[in-house]
Amino acid sequence: MKHFTAIILAALLLVSSLLTACSNETNVNELIQQGDSAYALGNYQSAVESYTTIIEMDKATDEIYNNRGMAYLMMEKYSDAIADFNQAISLNGESAVYYNNRGLALYKNGDYQSAGEDFARAISIDAGNANYFINRGDCYSALKDYENAVLDYTSALDLDASLSHAYNNRATALFNLERYAEAIEDYNVAIEKEPENDVLYWNRGEAYRMTEQYAEAIEDYNHYQELSAYLTVDFFVKRAEMEAYLERYEDAMNDYIQAINIAPSDAILYQGRANISFRLGNWNDAISDYSRYLNSNESYIAYGNRGYCYFMQEDYEKAMKDLDKCIELNPEYAWAYFTRGQIKTALEDFEGARDDFDKASELTGE
Secondary structure, three states, X not given: OHHHHHHHHHHHXXXXXXXXXXXXXXXXXXXXXXXXXXXXXXXXXXXXXXXXXXXXXXXXXXXHHHHHHHHHHHOOOHHHHHHHHHHHHHHOOOOHXXXXXXXXXXXXXXXXXXXXXHHHHHHHHOOXXXXXXXXHHHHHHHOOOHHHHHHHHHHHHHHOOOOHHHHHHHHHHHHHOOOHHHHHHHHHHHHHHOOOOHHHHHHHHHHHHHOOOHHHHHHHHHHHHHHOXXXXXXXXXXXXXXXXXXXXXXXXXXXXXXXXHHOOOOHHHHHHHHXXXXXXXXXXXXXXXXXXXXXXXXXXXXXXXXXXXHHHOOOXXXXXHHHHHHHHHOOOOHHHHHHHHHHHHHOOOHHHHHHHHHHHHHHHOO
């Protein structure tokens, strides 16, 4: 009877052990589903908690470490992400995905050299994934190795020519290599694929600006303005400078006004607007803005231009004072001597005027 009882007890213990094992497996599967669902919904903290519970149950696989690492990555907890990807790779060192993911975390953490090495390892395992080449190209770009970046973006596009961001990234690398015409060609393709992407118009506009194709650049800036809610002082100033070059002075004036509305304490903006007023012959406005600029800066050009404005208003005393200051700051500025010579002529100081004109002629060789 005792022997029979012992057999029954052993059987019960075996059943209990099997039930516990089944229960644990059920819990793990449920936790995986919870973690995956939370991640898909963007609830990364909940995903981390589910995956962590599995790890604490000593049931972790390389996939679990990778998944938690991705959740940390999305939470911008890069050190934690890297630690989890290290664990995933230690369990499965032949997964291109794990090397790629660790590379992404390293890149985000600013370690571009190590990130590039991980992307290279991912490529060595799976050379058919275009994104691995793009990611390594981004590392090269961050390290200012634009030639190799171009090669990687080209490899990505050879694998998948539909990737608009690869065209944009390659164009940016070409831009940094001052290969502006090639950059424009890539931006053209990227814009065809993503016509609502405001950044692409800004980037192509910059390439046009560098090649002095100002009308085309302004058109791209205008598209950017239509699509973007983020317009900076730099945007308005650059467009104003190109408009001024094309003698579209009213447009340039409006852009300087917009820039000043954003940064009213930026003195350089008043100098820019003064230059437009100068070209329009709005002497009072130009004097006012040059004065604002000169309150906190010394510029021989600003003094010279303001002096010319006073000269045009026949305020010869102030004009002379500004031209003297201009020449003091830059004794080699021929235009200042010529303008001062005109002022002296108006004041009937003909000998002084002749000396200034001679000096201007000497400096220009004319």
